[in-house]
Structure formats: structure tokens, C-alpha cells
Amino acid sequence: MKKNIKEIIAWALVLVILVGTPIIIMYYSHTNNHTQKRMIHLTGVASQGVWTEDEVEAADLTFKTFKRANIVLTQGEEVIFRFTSADVTHTFYAPEIGLGPIVVEAGHYYDIPFTPKLTGKFTYYCTVFCGHCHNFMRGNIVVLTSEQAANRSLAASITMDTIRPTCCAPYRELTDGTNLPFLKRGKLLFLDNGCYTCHGDSGKGGVYNPNYVNRTIPDLITLAKKLKIGDKQEADSLIKILETGTELDKLNDNPPFASYCRFYAQYNSISTKIKDGAPIVLKADSLSFNPPLTMPSWSANLSKRDINSIIAYFISIYNWDND
Amino acid sequence: MNKMEKESGIKIPMDVKNGKNTDLLTKFPLLKRILKARSFQFIIILPNLFVFYVIILAGIIGSPVGNRNIAIVFIWILWWFLLIAIMVPFASRVWCTMCPLPFFGDLFQRMAFIKVRLGKTAYLRNKMFGLNKKWPKYLTNIWIQNIGFLTLCTFSAVLVTRPFVTSIVLGLMLLLGTVMSMIWKLRSFCSYICPVSGFLSLYSSAATMELRRIDNDVCLKCKDKGCYKGNEKGYGCPWSEYMGTMERNNYCGLCTECLKTCPNDNIGLNTRSFASETIIKGYDESWKGFIMLALAMAYSVILLGTNGTIKNWANAPETGNWGGFFIYAAILWSSALVVVPAVFYFFAYLSKLITKSTQSVKEIFKTFSYILVPLGLLAWIAFSFPLIFVNGSYIISVISDPLGWGWNLFGTAGFKWQPLVPDYLGYVQLILLLTGLGFAISRGYRVSLNIFKDEHTALMGLLPMAGFALLVTLAFLTFFIG
Known part of the structure; x- marks a missing residue:
């Protein structure tokens, strides 16, 4: 009988562990996160270039695609932002509404109380280079007035996610190492490195950079004009020069066309900017915050020939008919 | 008997x-x-x-x-x-x-x-x-x-x-x-x-x-x-x-x-005294010794080393560098299963040559492979010390937040990463490796006495094996201390 009692106790203990453990975990998790204020839990995922409100668990980091957080607040609402990172160190920054910058280390939790005073649509960013998809790590924080919040259809139209696109896998053609045509390589490098997240779809520009003196990031479709190239003929000859890998400075003594020296000065300035980055951006309001979008250095990702192929691609797509 | x-x-x-x-x-x-x-x-x-x-x-x-x-x-x-x-x-x-x-x-x-x-x-x-x-x-x-x-x-x-x-x-x-x-x-x-x-x-x-x-x-x-x-x-x-x-x-x-x-x-x-059971019964056990030795070396390079390329190869599931991974895997497997045993076999052959023993090289190889036990074990301990001394502070924070969900069960979740005596780890590793070498040689002598006829021949037979143990120790010292 005594032996049977021990056995019964043993069974009971094992059952308590097997059934009780998940129950206790869920119960504690529920009570621990209980707060009167709304908690907005944002997790940075560098591999997908998103701040997400989805739960990021160990099991699904590899398989799941996370939805970018499109945060909707009501003016005057007291909320708590809980930041964490699933992989590397990020910085969350929404400068226009005074949230951040908050350095978010992997696995750590940062609870930041916040009450929005301004209304409108604001952009948040990650401002430390966190990997291949860093340029994609941005989204909207929409702050509604209480009247707007009460009108559901109006709220839905205002709060629609307007940030595009999301980070994607590298282009196979590039990673396969095949010999791509020079101009196509330039186009794919532009896409693959996510340059369009700042320079706009197809390099059309128009991406807003808060407190930047020119308001939006420069486009690239008019690069041929910025390089002081006179006409299509000059453009074609320059593309050929860039493709053959000729040292451009050696052509200064014997320029291939009349305006070559002006082109060369501009080319030098732009290619250096791509290679070394431009960390300082002129502010619209010199006493206010730094614009969050700055040109990073691409020297680790792009060779000189890569940079030339991107420049050549944008020279090639310039529409000379509209000149 | x-x-x-x-x-x-x-x-x-x-x-x-x-x-x-x-x-x-x-x-x-x-x-x-x-x-x-x-x-x-x-x-x-x-x-x-x-x-x-x-x-x-x-x-x-x-x-x-x-x-x-x-x-x-x-x-x-x-x-x-x-x-x-x-x-x-x-x-x-x-x-x-x-x-x-x-x-x-x-x-x-x-x-x-x-x-x-x-x-x-x-x-x-x-x-x-x-x-x-x-x-x-x-x-x-x-x-x-x-x-x-x-x-x-x-x-x-x-x-x-x-x-x-x-x-x-x-x-x-x-x-x-x-x-x-x-x-x-x-x-x-x-x-x-x-x-x-x-x-x-x-x-x-x-x-x-x-x-x-x-x-x-x-x-x-x-x-x-x-x-x-x-x-x-x-x-x-x-x-x-x-x-x-x-x-x-x-x-x-x-x-x-x-x-x-x-x-x-x-x-x-x-x-009982450390490493007192000096018997290897089969080649499966000998090879276990070689595998453990090769892995300790590989881990020292991948986890403690500074060579980014090899780390990148080993981490293919994350980096996607599968070509590099196959090179790494091929080096690892061939080292563990062929290269290290072959080098050891060569030293066993030298042992036979010096002692002019009638024992087969295979038998000398198998019996002497016991020296891999103290040598390998101490190398693994030396490898493991930085793990606990450098990263041990994570244990304190994770006890309070085991799932990484932002809990703070015992108030230690915010405990900062703090390596313990990192400046002295090299000395600890040095002592451990030398201890392993010492035991490998002293137990190797016991093994040698079992193989050869007299003390002098046993000593001569041990020499190449002691040389092997010394080489391995020097290799680990290079990996750990540089």
C-alpha cells in the first residue's frame, strides 16, 4: 500500500509538471503584462526589415513573415511602447512626434510611456544600420483626433499603411554570379540594396525626410542632368567608358566630349557619396532634430564597378525627349 | 591477474x-x-x-x-x-x-x-x-x-x-x-x-x-x-x-x-585517482577520442576564434554560404575521422620502430589511444571555461526571465552581461592544458608498461606518443591564447 502511495504521488507530480508548466507560463504572462494603459509591443526583425506588432517567437523567426507595424494612436491617449529586438541592435526613432531615439538591444525590453500631442501621419525609422534590410525598417505612426477615431471609415482611410515596399530576398541573378549586362547589373544592384526605399520607386524620389532642407530625398532619374551630360550621344559614350572600366581621371587630358570636365567633377562627387556615405544632412530647422534618413556608406557592399554600373543605369534611363 | x-x-x-x-x-x-x-x-x-x-x-x-x-x-x-x-x-x-x-x-x-x-x-x-x-x-x-x-x-x-x-x-x-x-x-x-x-x-x-x-x-x-x-x-x-x-x-x-x-x-x-582506468577496448572508443579532440579544435576556431571566414562557413544555415559550409564540414569530418587518427597512427608506428616491439602497430595505436582521454577531457574543460566565465552572467538574468518575455521573477532580469576575470582565463586554460598533458604522459607510461616488456622499452615507446600529446597541447595553446 505504501509503495502504491509513492507511485501515485510520483504520477501526480509528473502530471503537475507536464500540465501545470504551460498553464503557469500563460497565466503569469497574462498577469505580468497587465496594465491600465494600452501597451504597443514592437519587435525589430532585421532579417525582414520590419518593426512588427506580431509575436516573434523562437520557432517562427525563420519561417514566418512579419507584418510591419502601422501604429494608430489617439491624440492624448497614454500608451506604453514596449520595444525589443529579435536579432540585432536597432534604434527606434519617430522624430516628428518626439519618440526616441531608443536604442533597442536584442532580447532586452524597453518600456517607454508616451502620450501623442500632435495629430497626423508620421514616419518611424530604425537609425542604426542593422543589416541588408535596414533601409526598409520604417512605418507609420498615425495619431487621430478623438473625432476621427470615432468615425471608423474615416479612421480607416487615414490610417492606411502608405509605406512601401518590404524587404525581399536578394536577386538570384546577382547572387548566382552570372555575367549580367552592365546596365542590368546596375538596375539589379539598385533594387537589391534597397536604394529605392529612400530614392523612391525606380529612383523617382519623393520620399519624405523630416527636417531635411530639401524636404524629400533626391531622385535618381535625372542623374544624367545632375552629372552635366549634354545629350544622348554624350550619355552613350560615357556609358561605354564606364562599362569598359577606363580610369576616368586619365581622360581629363583628352576629353571624349566638350563638357567632360564638368561631368567628371560631378561624377567624382556622386560616386564618393555612394562609396563613403553622407552622414551629415542639412536641416530645415537648424535648432531641431537631425533628419533620420542619411546616405549610408556602401563601400562594403559595392565595388567601384558596381557603383559605375548603377550610375550608368540611371544615365541610360534619362528621357532626353523631355529636355 | x-x-x-x-x-x-x-x-x-x-x-x-x-x-x-x-x-x-x-x-x-x-x-x-x-x-x-x-x-x-x-x-x-x-x-x-x-x-x-x-x-x-x-x-x-x-x-x-x-x-x-x-x-x-x-x-x-x-x-x-x-x-x-x-x-x-x-x-x-x-x-x-x-x-x-x-x-x-x-x-x-x-x-x-x-x-x-x-x-x-x-x-x-x-x-x-x-x-x-x-x-x-x-x-x-x-x-x-x-x-x-x-x-x-x-x-x-x-x-x-x-x-x-x-x-x-x-x-x-x-x-x-x-x-x-x-x-x-x-x-x-x-x-x-x-x-x-x-x-x-x-x-x-x-x-x-x-x-x-x-x-x-x-x-x-x-x-x-x-x-x-x-x-x-x-x-x-x-x-x-x-x-x-x-x-x-x-x-x-x-x-x-x-x-x-x-x-x-x-x-x-x-x-579514485584521476584517469586511473587506462583501458581502451575497441576502435570505436579510440575514434571517439579522435573525434572529441578534432571537435575541441574546431570549436576553438569557430566559437572562440577570430577568423570570420570560417565562422561564416560554419554558420551556413544563417549566412546561406552552403559552398563554404561543405568545405568546413569536409575539413571537420576528414580531420576527425582520418587526419588526426592518421597522425596518431604515424606516432604509433614510430613507437613500434623505436622499441622494435613484436606488437602490431594497430594494437599499439589502439592501446595508446587512452592518452586522448585526459588530453581531450582537459582540452574540453579549457575550452568550456570561457563559456561560463564570459557568458555566465546571462544565467542570472535568464533565471528571472526564462522565455525572454520581459518577466522579472526574481528581480535579476536586468543583470548586465559581465565577463568574469577575462584577463586571467588564458592562464586558467594554460594550467588545464598542461595538466592534461601531464596526465596524458603519466597515464601513457602506464599504458606503455602494459604494451612493452620492461620499463626502459616502455619509456622509449612512450616518447613518440608524448610528442603527439605535446603537439596537440601546443595547438590548443595557440587556439586559446595565441
Whole structure:
């Protein structure tokens, strides 16, 4: 009988562990996160270039695609932002509404109380280079007035996610190492490195950079004009020069066309900017915050020939008919 | 000469044979009472089962960040250090006493946690459930464990950093252990499959503790053989070991069943000197030594080293550099299975050449491979010290937040990463490696005495092997200290 009692106790203990453990975990998790204020839990995922409100668990980091957080607040609402990172160190920054910058280390939790005073649509960013998809790590924080919040259809139209696109896998053609045509390589490098997240779809520009003196990031479709190239003929000859890998400075003594020296000065300035980055951006309001979008250095990702192929691609797509 | 010596033709060291060791059970009667209690193993496994369960859950639903998840911090920092630096050298296979992996397999076979079922199953006097098939004779070695361990370690860069992968591997091992218990008799999973058990078997031979018969004659006269067959007090040895002839720690899982079943109270838990069991019985054990040595070197480069390219190759599942990974895997496997054994064979050949021995090179190679035990074990301990000293502070924070969900159970979740005496780790590693070298040479001399005729020849025969041990130590010193 005594032996049977021990056995019964043993069974009971094992059952308590097997059934009780998940129950206790869920119960504690529920009570621990209980707060009167709304908690907005944002997790940075560098591999997908998103701040997400989805739960990021160990099991699904590899398989799941996370939805970018499109945060909707009501003016005057007291909320708590809980930041964490699933992989590397990020910085969350929404400068226009005074949230951040908050350095978010992997696995750590940062609870930041916040009450929005301004209304409108604001952009948040990650401002430390966190990997291949860093340029994609941005989204909207929409702050509604209480009247707007009460009108559901109006709220839905205002709060629609307007940030595009999301980070994607590298282009196979590039990673396969095949010999791509020079101009196509330039186009794919532009896409693959996510340059369009700042320079706009197809390099059309128009991406807003808060407190930047020119308001939006420069486009690239008019690069041929910025390089002081006179006409299509000059453009074609320059593309050929860039493709053959000729040292451009050696052509200064014997320029291939009349305006070559002006082109060369501009080319030098732009290619250096791509290679070394431009960390300082002129502010619209010199006493206010730094614009969050700055040109990073691409020297680790792009060779000189890569940079030339991107420049050549944008020279090639310039529409000379509209000149 | 006892039975083991007759069978192997190897002399067992006198300090082992003469029983100069201390029997802890005689010295500490309370310990004996605890170990003889039927519920002992259940009670010691239960907390581990709980932690193991939390670890598996954390690996699935917890934070994907390794240093904030109990699955990574407890398994690859805390458990690994305790296992390799404390349990194995001082307490042999005591981990097997408390390992939760065979818990459900044992439950299935016995249909009980504590009580004993009498009956008849093959040679056992216990009623065992399941198919109870006999494990194939050609697989009664540790080759599968060798290959399994090497395979797991090939993916170590992901295994030890991704909680989900750790959790899945542990879960699969638990499942495999349970399923195998349903098909094959006793602990076939632990004896022949479990990759951890493989290296525990080799390195436990160096442990300063052993479970052994007290008096040979008592065993010879014993008709009951309860330790092997089981009786109303307990189960027959789950590892199929017979205490009457057991001379090595290698395949004793310290389950303490024999303590309960021995009708003559003839089992002792002895302390002994380090690396006193200088016997290698088969090439599977020799190769385990080579694999462990090669892996310790590989890990030193991948986990502690500074070469980004090799780290990138090893971490292919994350970096996607599968071409590099295959190069890394090919180097690792060929080093562990071919290059290191070939170099050792060359030194064994030199040993034969110098001594002009009539023993075959193969025999010299196999017998001398024991020096890999103290050498490898101390190298692994030296490798593991930085893990606990540099990353040990994560244990304090993860105790309060095991799933990395922002909890603070004991107020230590915010404890900052803080490496402990990093400036002195190199010296600790140096001392450990030199200790390993010292034991490899001194135990190598014992081995050499068993192979060669006289002390002078033994000394000459040892020289090339000591050279090998010195080279390995220098290699590790380069990896660890630079």
C-alpha cells in the first residue's frame, strides 16, 4: 500500500509538471503584462526589415513573415511602447512626434510611456544600420483626433499603411554570379540594396525626410542632368567608358566630349557619396532634430564597378525627349 | 591477474586493483540510504524533467534571442560546463543518473516510476513492457554515437545559438529514446544512440569516482545476480552490465539499481585517482577520442576564434554560404575521422620502430589511444571555461526571465552581461592544458608498461606518443591564447 502511495504521488507530480508548466507560463504572462494603459509591443526583425506588432517567437523567426507595424494612436491617449529586438541592435526613432531615439538591444525590453500631442501621419525609422534590410525598417505612426477615431471609415482611410515596399530576398541573378549586362547589373544592384526605399520607386524620389532642407530625398532619374551630360550621344559614350572600366581621371587630358570636365567633377562627387556615405544632412530647422534618413556608406557592399554600373543605369534611363 | 586482465591481456593499475580507494557509502551511511531508496532516481530526475520541459517550451515559444532564452543559456552555457568540467571528471556518468531523456522510455518499459514489477523478460526477473527486442550485435559499439555526435556538432554554430533548433534536437532525442524503449530492451538508446552518452562513456573512464563491487569473491559465490537480472528490490541493470566483472566506468550509467538489488550489499561508490582506468577496448572508443579532440579544435576556431571566414562557413544555415559550409564540414569530418587518427597512427608506428616491439602497430595505436582521454577531457574543460566565465552572467538574468518575455521573477532580469576575470582565463586554460598533458604522459607510461616488456622499452615507446600529446597541447595553446 505504501509503495502504491509513492507511485501515485510520483504520477501526480509528473502530471503537475507536464500540465501545470504551460498553464503557469500563460497565466503569469497574462498577469505580468497587465496594465491600465494600452501597451504597443514592437519587435525589430532585421532579417525582414520590419518593426512588427506580431509575436516573434523562437520557432517562427525563420519561417514566418512579419507584418510591419502601422501604429494608430489617439491624440492624448497614454500608451506604453514596449520595444525589443529579435536579432540585432536597432534604434527606434519617430522624430516628428518626439519618440526616441531608443536604442533597442536584442532580447532586452524597453518600456517607454508616451502620450501623442500632435495629430497626423508620421514616419518611424530604425537609425542604426542593422543589416541588408535596414533601409526598409520604417512605418507609420498615425495619431487621430478623438473625432476621427470615432468615425471608423474615416479612421480607416487615414490610417492606411502608405509605406512601401518590404524587404525581399536578394536577386538570384546577382547572387548566382552570372555575367549580367552592365546596365542590368546596375538596375539589379539598385533594387537589391534597397536604394529605392529612400530614392523612391525606380529612383523617382519623393520620399519624405523630416527636417531635411530639401524636404524629400533626391531622385535618381535625372542623374544624367545632375552629372552635366549634354545629350544622348554624350550619355552613350560615357556609358561605354564606364562599362569598359577606363580610369576616368586619365581622360581629363583628352576629353571624349566638350563638357567632360564638368561631368567628371560631378561624377567624382556622386560616386564618393555612394562609396563613403553622407552622414551629415542639412536641416530645415537648424535648432531641431537631425533628419533620420542619411546616405549610408556602401563601400562594403559595392565595388567601384558596381557603383559605375548603377550610375550608368540611371544615365541610360534619362528621357532626353523631355529636355 | 583478474578476469578482466586475462581477457584483455592488460594489467590493471595496482592502485585500482588493490582497492586503495575510499568507499563513500561506508563513509557516509546517509548517502547509502539515499541511493538505496527506490524513489532516489525518480526524485533526482523530476526537477530536471521540469527544467527540460521549460527549455523545450522556451525553445519554441520563447525569445529567438539566444542569450535571453533559457534553452541556450542553460543548455550550452550552464549544463555543458557542469557536465564537462564538474560531473564527468569528478562524478563519472552522474548526469545519466538524472538525465530526463530516458524518463518516458523507462516508464513505458516498467509501467511504473518507482515500484518494481517482478516477472520474466528474457534473462531478467522483472516484468518489462514493450517488444524487448535484442539490440543487433554488430551495433553493440559506439560508432553510431560517434557519427551522431559529429553530425550534431557539424551544425553546432546554429545548434548552440538558435533556441528553436536546440529545442527541436532535444525533443527529437526524447522522442527517439522513448520509441526505442518500446522496441528494444533496456536502455538501447542510452547505450548505443545518444550522442552525449558516447563521449560520457569515454571520458568517464577518467573520473575520480566509480561504482564497483566491494569484494570479488562475494560476486563469484553469488547465485542471485540481482544486479544483472533484477529482483524484488529493483530492476536488472538497464545498461546490461554485470557488477561481478565490470572494471570500467564507460558503460555504467550510475542508475543505482545494483545498489538496491545486490543481495549481499556488495556495491561500493569509490573515489579514485584521476584517469586511473587506462583501458581502451575497441576502435570505436579510440575514434571517439579522435573525434572529441578534432571537435575541441574546431570549436576553438569557430566559437572562440577570430577568423570570420570560417565562422561564416560554419554558420551556413544563417549566412546561406552552403559552398563554404561543405568545405568546413569536409575539413571537420576528414580531420576527425582520418587526419588526426592518421597522425596518431604515424606516432604509433614510430613507437613500434623505436622499441622494435613484436606488437602490431594497430594494437599499439589502439592501446595508446587512452592518452586522448585526459588530453581531450582537459582540452574540453579549457575550452568550456570561457563559456561560463564570459557568458555566465546571462544565467542570472535568464533565471528571472526564462522565455525572454520581459518577466522579472526574481528581480535579476536586468543583470548586465559581465565577463568574469577575462584577463586571467588564458592562464586558467594554460594550467588545464598542461595538466592534461601531464596526465596524458603519466597515464601513457602506464599504458606503455602494459604494451612493452620492461620499463626502459616502455619509456622509449612512450616518447613518440608524448610528442603527439605535446603537439596537440601546443595547438590548443595557440587556439586559446595565441
